[in-house]
Amino acid sequence: MRLRRLGGASLAAIAVLALGACATTGSADAQTETAETPRSRALPTGLDYAANPDPYPSTYRGLPRENFAIVGGTVLDGAGRKFENGVVVVTDGRVAAVGDASTAIPAGHRTVQANGRFVTPGIIDVHSHLGVYPSPGVQGMSDGNEATSPNTAQVWAEHSLWPQDPGFNAARAGGVTTLQILPGSANLFGGRGVTVRNVPSVTMQGMKMPDAPYGLKMACGENPSRVYGSRNQSPATGMGNMAGYRAAFIAAQDYRAKWDKWRADGEGSPPTRNLQNETIAGVLDGSILVQNHCYRADEMAMMIDLSKEFGFRITAFHHAIEAYKLAPQLAREGICADMWTGWWGFKMEALDAVEANAALVDAQPGGCAVIHSDDAELTQRLNQEAAAALAAGRRIGLTIPEERAISWITLNAARSLGIADQTGSLENGKRADVVIWSADPFSIYARADQVFIDGGLAFDRMNPAYQPVSDFELGQPGYGLSAANVQQGAR
Template structure:
């Protein structure tokens, strides 16, 4: 069933579902016009038939359409722009779903724009959670809907998390109430190669395509450490050890490199039948050519160093280490190689590889020039308070002598998070031309007392703590009859 109370938002989502059009596959003929091969040996016209993945790299295209928005100016707030600026008595001007201007009190407000009075409050970009399993491990948490881990082989790079996403997971609603506007949805970590992840806009929808962030790169979930060796070693199957893990990664990329060479040769010559498609190897080839971004579950510093060497051997990049509890131990190398680290501040000790944690991890990772520290959740409750998780690490870093300003720490769950999943050109900061993903907070977002008052996605209001029409409830929030986010005394952002 569809959320009942997010009236304008839900109706708009349904309208989008009715009107959305599928994308058409592109076609091509292989060699450039005028080349000898093109003139004498024409390439078979098979690209549109599904024989060549390059014909349609995303056969499940986004049908996302922004919710109805209004041109507006948010005035009077303390603005953290996500890119390192703090503006007192700031103004954020939004036009056609994009940020038009951000500045001080003298920033002009165009005639006819709605003026949102945010005096005494704070404004940030929308929160981005780069590690979420909402929709693939939804609520209610029953076996029949536990769709996040294809734990059938150490290499399941062929599966896509978006094919498991249930858009009606009520966790999307509660995340939105915590300021989350964009999420990286990943498969689980039972495997060396867990499958593709997908980036979603946090809007009500009927299909996952209606939530899919247009143009966002695919993600590949990889896992090192205890998870794959525990899952498969217990079945008397490789990998059973850390060395088995690394051998498995190398074998996967050796096969992918060979597969890529066969396709490159066929595309170059157009001779004979094309190679047989292999969905698993297609994903790994996407990593090799840079179109798919590696999101690597990895706790220990020594294992991160090994993974960086594997990436160097096969000439690909690891975009982000996740759950990187020991990232502080190799922060300079991560910064030097342009690798983000997505972390918690307080989760530790639940297995051996998670023992050597410190609350100031993100702060220490943030210290070197060129760093990319990110706060993530991996949890449907923690995603509602990533701002508080960042505040804990900021405080620990300051206690250790790191003078990190608040406006920099805001980037840990906004711009750096966008960079970690390859969408920083479109969102993550309040800069002219970017998507108007905006949160108005009741207090400083790095305070435990702060709550998201209003949340805008592409300039459209998607949550309002003071308006029941923008406080969705779900039939799947079981055991909570009549429970609404506007209930007196309830902290919507921390449920």
């Protein structure tokens, strides 16, 4: 095992950020309330308490695409299957067929030769701060932690996201097609994360994944108590952390009850909106997923008890260095563990690590192991971080095939974000997020040769026209620009 710094923190901000970095939809037309319109329908369901459940809608369109078939490569489909000399057929931006060499290729589809190479789903990074802690970072754009109160559930990471962060391009060159951008972990409730498609865009909305559920970043352990205890505020202890969560959920329950009463009896004016309670009420009704920064097994167990007290579900524990100690319970509860392989030792709660953590979580029936980054550099080689976890598992006697381990950065990651019905595996009808690798993706020598997002070519290692640079990089020494990649960078 190796000692590594906490991801996402600049040297200038380490004292705070060790805490911390740790198809298109549109707004629905407003419904006019009449005598025949029940009050209960005057506001939409889903994000129950908002006048508009999607005030910052996705404008994502996808890249130009064509119909094609990838042939001759070794296909790891992300769902546990492996095809030597496989075929992946992509039609209208969707996976149309996956199989062996006998798979029929429709007339008119371009053939992409992948002989001697490997084909996988696009990599999904479930824990990123790209765009909110841009790289290279400066204090003026350190927008990941709203460290002004233990509960900042009212903030949304997408409102800090800078699409020109060059880290998105570097991640794409590492095979990353989808990311969850999260607030930092200074707070008990850090705010909403957003899931984005890794395409060049001028705006956040142009990256925002249509119909992906929001996640609420929560943090347990040392970070919140250290941040606020150092200011002589609560929480200053683990006890204070738990009391703070409970108080917030009690307030959200009360808020929800007031809205339910108003909808039921229609008396008077509706309750005043409260953005903080609105987000936590979304957790209570299941429309917003809980993405919980939590290292220690005992604290994860307490968070599970908290979820039962208030009737919500935890989707994933992030970092989860001691997940191996709690692996059976995590599997029973259907909670994913989003982990590193080699990051540990940077604070007390990160000491009791094993490199086989992901493999041990995966070994449980129903276990959901995920490898994440929390870092602008590690996101470029999540395949290697997964390979290290796979090797560690095999060293302790766990027989894990590569076609299963690839799910740690593909299908399980999609499950952790609530988007497994759309992406994460090469299965019929899913988005055609595909990577062609130069070699076995579990090899340190493997590089992403081509990356497709929704069937559009987003990166090509051999073609500068498909190596977009951000506006931030334009004109910098060492970047040879063509009209093509300038145009793509502006999409």
